[in-house]
Amino acid sequence: MTQLALVIDLNVCVGCHACVTSCKQWNTSGAAGPMFDDNPYGADPTGTFFNRVQTYEVGEFPCTETIHFPKSCLHCEDAPCVPVCPTGASYKRKEDGIVLVNYDKCIGCKYCSWACPYGAREFDEKQKVMKKCTLCVDRIYDMSIPEDRRKPACVISCPTSARLFGDVHDPESEVSIAIRENGGYPLMPEWGTKPANHYLPRRKTKLRIHEDELVRADNPLKKEDIRHEVSKDATLDDWLM
Amino acid sequence: MHPAFSVIFLTTLIGVGQGLFLALYSSQTYSIVNVLPAQPGSYYAIGGAIALGFLVAGLILSFFHLGHPERAWRAASQWRTSWLSREIIALPLVMSLIAVYILANWLELDADLYGWGMPGQVALTLGSLGAAANLLLFLCTGMVYAAVKFLQEWASPLTVLNYFLLGSASGFTLAAAYAAYQAPALTEFYAGWAIILTLAALATRAASLIRNARLKRISTLQSAIGVRHNKVQQRAMGMMGGSYNTR
Numbered sequence: 001m002t003q004l005a006l007v008i009d010l011n012v013c014v015g016c017h018a019c020v021t022s023c024k025q026w027n028t029s030g031a032a033g034p035m036f037d038d039n040p041y042g043a044d045p046t047g048t049f050f051n052r053v054q055t056y057e058v059g060e061f062p063c064t065e066t067i068h069f070p071k072s073c074l075h076c077e078d079a080p081c082v083p084v085c086p087t088g089a090s091y092k093r094k095e096d097g098i099v100l101v102n103y104d105k106c107i108g109c110k111y112c113s114w115a116c117p118y119g120a121r122e123f124d125e126k127q128k129v130m131k132k133c134t135l136c137v138d139r140i141y142d143m144s145i146p147e148d149r150r151k152p153a154c155v156i157s158c159p160t161s162a163r164l165f166g167d168v169h170d171p172e173s174e175v176s177i178a179i180r181e182n183g184g185y186p187l188m189p190e191w192g193t194k195p196a197n198h199y200l201p202r203r204k205t206k207l208r209i210h211e212d213e214l215v216r217a218d219n220p221l222k223k224e225d226i227r228h229e230v231s232k233d234a235t236l237d238d239w240l241m
Numbered sequence: 242m243h244p245a246f247s248v249i250f251l252t253t254l255i256g257v258g259q260g261l262f263l264a265l266y267s268s269q270t271y272s273i274v275n276v277l278p279a280q281p282g283s284y285y286a287i288g289g290a291i292a293l294g295f296l297v298a299g300l301i302l303s304f305f306h307l308g309h310p311e312r313a314w315r316a317a318s319q320w321r322t323s324w325l326s327r328e329i330i331a332l333p334l335v336m337s338l339i340a341v342y343i344l345a346n347w348l349e350l351d352a353d354l355y356g357w358g359m360p361g362q363v364a365l366t367l368g369s370l371g372a373a374a375n376l377l378l379f380l381c382t383g384m385v386y387a388a389v390k391f392l393q394e395w396a397s398p399l400t401v402l403n404y405f406l407l408g409s410a411s412g413f414t415l416a417a418a419y420a421a422y423q424a425p426a427l428t429e430f431y432a433g434w435a436i437i438l439t440l441a442a443l444a445t446r447a448a449s450l451i452r453n454a455r456l457k458r459i460s461t462l463q464s465a466i467g468v469r470h471n472k473v474q475q476r477a478m479g480m481m482g483g484s485y486n487t488r
């Protein structure tokens with residue numbers, strides 16, 4: 001079975017919101033659109049976005065770190081938003097595991113948004129139906145797009161390549177390897193929803209240098225130990241001796 | 242979570258209707274075994290019509306929270322998994338059973354169905370069916386909320402019990418008022434039960450408030466973003482602030 005998903009590397013994301021804007025652009029012009037904007041140029045703008053980059057501060061000042069946290073529907077393997085829907089508008093596709101909403105069936109009761117513990121569902125106040133990330137289902141299978149660009153809009157637009165896309169059920173896929181090798185984790189695993197999207201944690205890049213690496217133990221001439229006296233008015237020639 | 246006002250009206254109004262029906266049904270059952278004085282069929286029929294009126298009003302108001310009320314019929318399709326769908330089936334079921342009950346009482350239909358040689362067997366049968374459906378509806382309404390396990394405040398059997406007790410208390414109160422006007426002999430019976438139910442509802446509602454105050458959160462900000470640090474603060478909600486469900 002295939003389960004398509006995103007893997008987001010928090011160590012790489014710089015919080016530029018390129019994924020947010022490209023997501024909105026692609027989806028507002030596609031099958032899921034138009035996506036409602038309320039008061040976009042006013043003091044308190046809001047609207048329907050499938051992908052949002054939240055910002056968190058971890059630690060106590062001055063020892064803080066900023067974490068940019070892109071979040072969209074996680075395409076849960078055991079999606080709690082699906083069984084609660086009274087109309088069957090919410091469904092999970094068997095063939096690729098994408099969770100979708102049928103906009104022609106949805107009655108806009110919003111029950112599913114109570115059932116999604118991740119707050120990923122986005123009600124469209126204009127069309128009065130529930131929407132959410134479709135994993136760009138109208139893009140990833142589009143044969144008129146070159147094959148290497150048949151990926152969700154956010155993945156293509158990310159300037160730092162923080163977003164990976166693929167089948168998390170295929171152990172040899174890029175996303176599975178990334179999860180395996182970089183400690184990828186799901187959000188709120190305590191609820192058993194089994195989110196398909198994973199996150200790669202922040203990593204401290206530290207260079208650990210051992211004594212042996214500075215001084216070659218098996219160097220017969222002990223060349224590294226040779227130090228030259230340097231006079232006050234040393235020239236460059238002195239250094240090159 | 243902020244349930245829409247129309248949903249609050251729906252649950253309050255159908256609660257009154259359901260409770261009123263249960264009150265009429267219980268007094269009629271008592272009168273068949275001669276514990277309470279029997280009333281003419283029209284008494285139960287008019288009372289039933291008032292209950293039905295509340296249910297219809299609740300149903301109409303509930304449409305206002307839907308984005309697409311014209312598609313509401315689709316909501317009956319997922320009864321296998323969705324308590325909301327089950328509620329949407331139970332509501333018209335209750336309404337039609339009450340309608341049949343009203344008709345039978347108004348026409349004073351009767352027959353010796355079970356060979357007991359007592360009057361009121363048809364009304365008792367229809368009333369029992371209606372009462373069972375009413376309890377089912379209370380269960381569905383409560384489970385719509387109690388089944389959302391992530392909302393720990395609601396995910397408790399107390400939610401279902403509260404809907405049942407609060408709805409019945411308001412229905413019995415209305416029944417007491419109706420009886421005071423139409424059948425004073427029954428007022429005490431209804432009012433007595435209204436007081437008992439209200440006190441019981443007070444107890445269970447208080448129990449759920451205490452439970453909610455002492456809830457231990459299963460999820461934390463840490464598990465929400467997967468960062469293990471004692472101090473995590475959210476600084477921005479993302480593009481354009483909150484969405485409709487954070488407003």
Ligand code: SF4
Nearest residue numbers: 073074076079081116
């Ligand atoms: S993240 Fe929310 S909307 Fe997406 S599949 Fe899971 S429960 Fe459903």
Ligand code: SF4
Nearest residue numbers: 085106107109110112
């Ligand atoms: S808002 Fe739409 S998708 Fe969500 S539960 Fe209601 S009918 Fe289903």
